[in-house]
Amino acid sequence: MPASTATEPQAPGFPFRIAFEEAVGIVDAVAAERRLQPQTVSLSRAHGHILARDVVATLAQPPFDNSAMDGFAFRHADLAADGSPTRLVLSGEQFAGPDAALTVEAGHCVRITTGAPLPAGADTVVMKENTTLDGDSVVVQVAPKPGQHVRRAGEDSNIGDVLLRAGDLLTPARIGLAASQGLAQLDVVRKPTVAVFATGDELVEPGTALGPGQIYNSNRDQLMALLRAEGLEPVAFPTLPDDAAQVTSALRHAGEAFDLVLTCGGVSAGEKDLLPELLQRRGRVRMWKVMMKPGMPLLLAEGDTLGPALFLCLPGNPVSVLATWLVLGRRLVDGLQGRQPRPLRRARLASDWGKKHERLEFLRGRWWIDETGISWVEPNPADGSHRMQAAADSDALIVLAAGPRDYAVGTPVDVLPY
Numbered sequence: 220m221p222a223s224t225a226t227e228p229q230a231p232g233f234p235f236r237i238a239f240e241e242a243v244g245i246v247d248a249v250a251a252e253r254r255l256q257p258q259t260v261s262l263s264r265a266h267g268h269i270l271a272r273d274v275v276a277t278l279a280q281p282p283f284d285n286s287a288m289d290g291f292a293f294r295h296a297d298l299a300a301d302g303s304p305t306r307l308v309l310s311g312e313q314f315a316g317p318d319a320a321l322t323v324e325a326g327h328c329v330r331i332t333t334g335a336p337l338p339a340g341a342d343t344v345v346m347k348e349n350t351t352l353d354g355d356s357v358v359v360q361v362a363p364k365p366g367q368h369v370r371r372a373g374e375d376s377n378i379g380d381v382l383l384r385a386g387d388l389l390t391p392a393r394i395g396l397a398a399s400q401g402l403a404q405l406d407v408v409r410k411p412t413v414a415v416f417a418t419g420d421e422l423v424e425p426g427t428a429l430g431p432g433q434i435y436n437s438n439r440d441q442l443m444a445l446l447r448a449e450g451l452e453p454v455a456f457p458t459l460p461d462d463a464a465q466v467t468s469a470l471r472h473a474g475e476a477f478d479l480v481l482t483c484g485g486v487s488a489g490e491k492d493l494l495p496e497l498l499q500r501r502g503r504v505r506m507w508k509v510m511m512k513p514g515m516p517l518l519l520a521e522g523d524t525l526g527p528a529l530f531l532c533l534p535g536n537p538v539s540v541l542a543t544w545l546v547l548g549r550r551l552v553d554g555l556q557g558r559q560p561r562p563l564r565r566a567r568l569a570s571d572w573g574k575k576h577e578r579l580e581f582l583r584g585r586w587w588i589d590e591t592g593i594s595w596v597e598p599n600p601a602d603g604s605h606r607m608q609a610a611a612d613s614d615a616l617i618v619l620a621a622g623p624r625d626y627a628v629g630t631p632v633d634v635l636p637y
């Protein structure tokens with residue numbers, strides 16, 4: 220007698236064997252219900268977080284008219300009309316820093332450095348290299364255009380402008396922009412805490428010897444890397460044996476302590492696939508089985524009696540882990556943080572492809588942009604969900620719509636680089 224069976228529910232009471240688009244809708248809805256709280260972080264810790272509130276400008280940028288070059292500030296009307304060299308009297312210096320409150324009179328100029336406030340009266344800057352010095356005079360050899368090399372107050376942004384939006388990923392450029400407003404901290408959404416489990420009696424850890432019938436646990440390190448690539452700090456737990464009591468105990472422990480419990484393996488139809496039965500009995504299943512390839516057995520549940528965590532159970536095949544994480548798992552953690560959906564890219568298929576099955580497919584391929592700017596993707600023919608070499612040789616998922624179809628070379632498709 221098997222210890223337990225992942226029997227398929229007759230009348231499941233939750234979405235079962237659903238289209239990929241429906242699964243996306245469920246992931247988005249669950250994430251919205253469980254949006255994580257904002258927290259305040261210093262700018263030095265903000266990189267990779269999702270902004271919780273809009274950032275509105277309280278300062279104009281630049282805050283004052285200033286010079287874009289090291290040179291001399293003067294009145295453009297003073298230049299000789301025929302473009303010949305013009306001699307100006309050098310009457311002061313304005314460096315970047317305290318405003319010397321100078322005024323440039325007609326026929327005069329002020330030495331200025333990049334970023335220094337433009338003195339009153341001046342409207343143009345000539346760069347140093349286009350002048351010669353002659354005693355107390357500066358000779359403008361190459362005439363700038365009116366207003367040249369002056370950066371106007373407010374030309375980048377003005378008070379009241381929305382500079383960053385809630386849901387934006389905080390990139391280095393956006394952190395710099397926040398700092399330019401004088402902000403030392405930002406309100407970001409707390410990142411989810413994630414527990415990672417692999418399941419299966421066949422697994423042994425890299426670095427130890429393999430016995431007959433055993434394989435290395437490759438999913439754990441792959442998943443940890445996928446999570447870390449999102450700026451998360453996942454916690455890996457020891458591999459779970461195919462034992463219902465031990466699985467229940469470990470998942471209950473994690474279900475109390477983490478926002479998200481991520482498992483891989485043991486979620487399909489085998490006698491040792493314990494997770495569907497456990498989560499139907501102890502949790503609240505939000506969906507099980509998605510008509511996608513790879514990754515069909517994926518299950519999403521709320522912990523309920525296993526604790527407040529969400530449980531996302533990925534199928535065990537290593538390429539299924541990669542694909543389901545990228546298209547549904549990552550979307551869930553994005554949604555928990557209120558991040559906007561990521562854009563797909565488009566590319567042309569670089570070879571013919573015959574798709575024989577019904578499920579929507581995330582095929583692995585190599586993606587590049589040719590010298591004419593056209594984006595291509597070469598599908599890898601080793602399309603089994605155990606074909607890790609093909610996944611490692613590839614750098615994109617190719618999205619092929621549900622249903623069989625013969626794709627001709629050059630057909631545009633969606634791609635998700637990884």
Ligand SMILES: Nc1nc2c(c(=O)[nH]1)N[C@H]1C(S)=C(S)[C@@H](COP(=O)(O)OP(=O)(O)OC[C@H]3O[C@@H](n4cnc5c(N)ncnc54)[C@H](O)[C@@H]3O)O[C@H]1N2
Nearest residue numbers: 417436437438439484485486487488492515534535536539
């Ligand atoms: N009768 C059915 N059999 C299967 C179905 C089905 O619907 N009916 N679905 C197939 C599909 S599709 C997938 S995907 C797999 C998923 O099964 P599980 O999630 O239960 O995963 P396991 O059976 O535990 O493992 C599958 C495969 O992956 C290897 N594995 C598991 N964990 C790891 C790990 N941490 N590192 C490396 N490799 C791992 C495991 O040894 C198996 O070879 O089910 C199909 N079967």
Ligand code: MOO
Nearest residue numbers: 513514515539604
């Ligand atoms: O859906 Mo499974 O991931 O094809 O092998």
